[in-house]
Amino acid sequence: MSAIPPDEMLVVEAVRKSFGGTQVLRDISFSVRRGEVFGIIGPSGSGKSTLLRCITQLERVSGGKIRVCGETMVSDAPDGTARYAPPAALRRMGLKIGLVFQNFNLFPHFSVLRNLTEAQIHVLKRPKDEATERALGLLKRMGLESKAGAYPCQLSGGQQQRVGIARALALQPEVLCFDEPTSALDPELTGEVLKVIRDLAERKMTMVVVTHEMDFARELADRILFMDGGVVVESGTADEVISRPKHSRTQSFLGRLRR
Amino acid sequence: MQFWPMVGGLAKGLGTTTSIFCLTLLFSLPLGLLVALGRMSKFGALRQAMRLYISVMRGTPLMLQLFFFYFGPYYIFNLNLGKLGFWGLDYRFVAVVLGFSLNYAAYFAEIYRAGIESIPVGQREAGKILGFSRAQTFFRIVLPQVVKRILPPVTNEVITLVKDTSLAFALSVMEMFTIAKMEAAAHTTMVPFMVAGLFYYVFNFAVAAAMEWFEKRLDYYA
Ligand SMILES: Nc1ncnc2c1ncn2[C@@H]1O[C@H](COP(=O)(O)OP(=O)(O)OP(=O)(O)O)[C@@H](O)[C@H]1O
Ligand SMILES: [Mg+2]
Numbered sequence: 001m002s003a004i005p006p007d008e009m010l011v012v013e014a015v016r017k018s019f020g021g022t023q024v025l026r027d028i029s030f031s032v033r034r035g036e037v038f039g040i041i042g043p044s045g046s047g048k049s050t051l052l053r054c055i056t057q058l059e060r061v062s063g064g065k066i067r068v069c070g071e072t073m074v075s076d077a078p079d080g081t082a083r084y085a086p087p088a089a090l091r092r093m094g095l096k097i098g099l100v101f102q103n104f105n106l107f108p109h110f111s112v113l114r115n116l117t118e119a120q121i122h123v124l125k126r127p128k129d130e131a132t133e134r135a136l137g138l139l140k141r142m143g144l145e146s147k148a149g150a151y152p153c154q155l156s157g158g159q160q161q162r163v164g165i166a167r168a169l170a171l172q173p174e175v176l177c178f179d180e181p182t183s184a185l186d187p188e189l190t191g192e193v194l195k196v197i198r199d200l201a202e203r204k205m206t207m208v209v210v211t212h213e214m215d216f217a218r219e220l221a222d223r224i225l226f227m228d229g230g231v232v233v234e235s236g237t238a239d240e241v242i243s244r245p246k247h248s249r250t251q252s253f254l255g256r257l258r259r
Numbered sequence: 260m261q262f263w264p265m266v267g268g269l270a271k272g273l274g275t276t277t278s279i280f281c282l283t284l285l286f287s288l289p290l291g292l293l294v295a296l297g298r299m300s301k302f303g304a305l306r307q308a309m310r311l312y313i314s315v316m317r318g319t320p321l322m323l324q325l326f327f328f329y330f331g332p333y334y335i336f337n338l339n340l341g342k343l344g345f346w347g348l349d350y351r352f353v354a355v356v357l358g359f360s361l362n363y364a365a366y367f368a369e370i371y372r373a374g375i376e377s378i379p380v381g382q383r384e385a386g387k388i389l390g391f392s393r394a395q396t397f398f399r400i401v402l403p404q405v406v407k408r409i410l411p412p413v414t415n416e417v418i419t420l421v422k423d424t425s426l427a428f429a430l431s432v433m434e435m436f437t438i439a440k441m442e443a444a445a446h447t448t449m450v451p452f453m454v455a456g457l458f459y460y461v462f463n464f465a466v467a468a469a470m471e472w473f474e475k476r477l478d479y480y481a
Contacts, residue, residue, distance in 0.1 A: 058384055091390065099388045105381035108480050109403050118399065119389035153481040171389065 007034040008070070009175050009206045010055065010097075015064030017047075017054055017230075024050045026230040028064070032175065035204035039211060039221030039238065043253055047230045048210045049102075052177050055208070056099045057090060068093040069174055095123070098173035102180045104164045106152040112139065112163050113148040116170045124171060131170075138166040142196055158189030162196055169200075176200070178209045214257055218242045226250045265442050265451055272435035273458055279355055279424045279434060284417065286360035291367025298372055309368070316365030322429050324362055329354035329430050355427045363420060370412045374405035407477045414470040421463050435459075 010032040017025040024047045032038045040048050053059040055066060057073075061082050065075045073093050077083035084090060107115050116135035120126045126134075139145050142162040152160055161181055168176055181197065182190040194216055200207065201220050211217050217224060218238045225235040226245070234247045245251045297309040316324070329351060332338040340350040378401050386396030425436035439455035442448075 056388060058387065094388070095390050101381060101385065103381060105379070105385040107382070107385070107400055109407070119391060122395060122399070123390035151480045167389070 008032075008067070009034050009036075010069075010208070011065070011067040012051075012055070013065040013067075015051070015054060015066065016062045017050055017059065018062050023062075024230050025054070025061075028227065028230070028232055030225050030232065030235060032206060032208055034206055036206055036222045037201050037220050038208045039217040039224040040208065040227065041211065041214070041217060041224060041241075041253075042227040042233075046228045048227065049179050051227070052099065052179050052208070052210060056097050056177060057094050058099075060084070068096055095171060096174040098168035098171060098176045100161070100164050100168050100176065100178045100181050103184050104152070104157075104160045106160055106163055106167070108152050110151075111148065112144065112150050112152065112155070115152070115163060115167050119167075120170050135166070135170055138169055139163075141199070142166050143192075156189060157185045158192045161185065161193045165193075165196055165200075175206045175208060178207065178211070180210055180212060183212060212257070214242055214254065226253065228253070262450070265446075266454055268438050268442060269435055269451065269454055269458060272433060272438035272455075273462075275352075275432065275434040276421075276424045276427075276436075276462075279352075279359065279427060279432075280421060282356045283359040283363055283420060283424075286356070287363035287367055290360060290364035292371055294364055294368035295371035295375065298368060299375065313365045313368055316362050317369075321358070321362050321423060322426050325355060325358040325426060325429055328358045328361075349432075351427075351430045351432045355430055355432050359420070359423070363416065366416050367413070370409050370416070371405065373412075374409040375401060377408055378404050407474075407480075410470060410474050410477070414467065417466055417470065418463050421466060422459060425459075 008031050012031065013029050015025055015028045016023065028047075028051060030038070040051065042048050050059060054061045061074055063076055063080065063082050066073045071089065071093055072085060073090065074082050074084045085093070107118070110118060113132065113135055116138060117128070117131040120131035120134065121128055124131075136145065136148060139148055142165065144159060144162055144166070147155060147159065147163075152163065155163065161184075165176075165181070178197070182193050185193065190213070194213070197207070197209070197216075198220060209217070209221065221238045223236065224238050224241040226233050226241055226247075226249075228249050233249050234241055234245060240246075241250065242254065245254060294309050294312065297305045298313065300306050300309075332340050340353075382400055382404070383396055386400045391399065424434055427434045428437040428440060431437060435455050435458060439451040442451035
């Protein structure tokens with residue numbers, strides 16, 4: 001336990017995940033350090049979303065190990081099944097990992113402000129004033145201070161996604177995961193969301209970003225993992241993986257993206 | 260026949276009609292939610308039991324169900340409930356409210372279920388990611404959105420209920436339709452039926468207006 005350096009925020013070891021008979025994740029290992037932007041790329045169906053969903057506990061792994069901030073979330077039991085930590089520990093770890101959804105999943109019946117305060121008040125039990133103050137501060141950072149009273153349906157996709165990011169940040173997670181945060185947006189709106197993520201990177205927020213935006217990944221990611229068919233094909237610095245990929249599968253994937 | 264005393268008698272019946280209506284909604288709306296949750300439970304036995312319940316309630320006549328609740332205790336258990344001890348309630352009235360509540364709960368359950376299933380799974384997932392418990396996610400995030408979506412079909416059921424209360428005449432509960440029928444027979448005239456019809460219409464007009472107002476109030480989001 002104590003051998004793990006404290007700045008390993010997320011450690012994934014030999015994680016496997018099957019749905020019924022189909023094995024979607026076969027053997028995934030990587031670790032994310034504090035303050036790092038970790039990019040995950042790969043073709044459609046390679047299991048990127050499934051991997052994020054396992055890390056954020058929306059899915060249960062079939063096997064392997066996941067550690068969050070030094071605490072074991074799940075590990076292999078001797079009988080070969082996955083052994084999860086007790087519910088209270090899982091909840092605690094869950095709150096350390098935020099997720100920004102591809103399609104935002106904002107709460108349509110709440111104002112923007114309440115989207116940001118609801119969990120602070122009812123999950124973290126923060127006083128309402130404090131929650132509101134934090135929410136307004138975040139909206140300001142997102143350039144959305146004038147939208148606090150608006151409802152999600154009144155916002156553009158780019159604005160909605162920035163609210164989605166602010167909502168996740170309001171709980172002050174240690175690690176923030178993004179599942180293709182811009183792929184549901186019109187091209188002219190991706191920039192404003194990428195700008196927010198860039199700003200978070202400058203503030204040394206630890207992030208795991210699944211993306212199809214290679215230029216963005218190369219610019220921001222400290223390290224990149226390329227996966228295909230549920231396995232890690234290659235990983236390394238952004239430069240290594242995107243500019244000088246070693247594996248032919250990585251090369252052909254990147255080649256296809258460049259057209 | 261004197262007109263105003265007849266109208267007065269019907270108005271008194273309207274009071275009973277309104278009690279049946281309100282009590283039925285009071286019991287069947289929450290009960291329907293429980294049935295819907297059971298119907299979607301991960302426990303197969305509970306799921307099947309609720310499925311059977313809904314199927315029987317919807318598949319047999321409401322009037323037959325009223326008879327069942329009224330005569331059942333006597334025929335099956337030899338219990339004579341004639342006058343119930345508490346509040347001096349007439350068991351006829353109790354049987355009617357019981358029958359209506361259980362019957363309408365089945366219809367409401369299916370409306371709730373359709374509503375709950377129509378909420379995108381992403382809403383639940385967002386709730387879970389933000390640390391809400393399952394109950395918090397349901398009551399704070401899912402249910403409010405369900406209410407908005409199911410208002411139109413619920414309005415339909417509520418309007419049907421206003422009219423269905425007249426079935427209580429089968430157990431001779433002194434609600435408006437029973438009284439109209441008695442007045443009409445006593446004086447061989449259609450007038451009581453027409454006045455009762457007008458009362459039902461006005462009642463439903465008010466119900467529809469109230470539901471519309473409620474829908475408008477929830478119009479603030481799409
Ligand atoms: N709940 C599920 N049940 C069965 N199969 C699933 C489920 N979720 C995902 N899969 C399968 O797992 C595989 C990986 O899906 P996943 O969504 O993780 O891929 P992805 O890399 O995120 O793809 P994309 O780039 O298109 O988002 C796919 O073949 C998919 O059909
Ligand atoms: Mg995906």
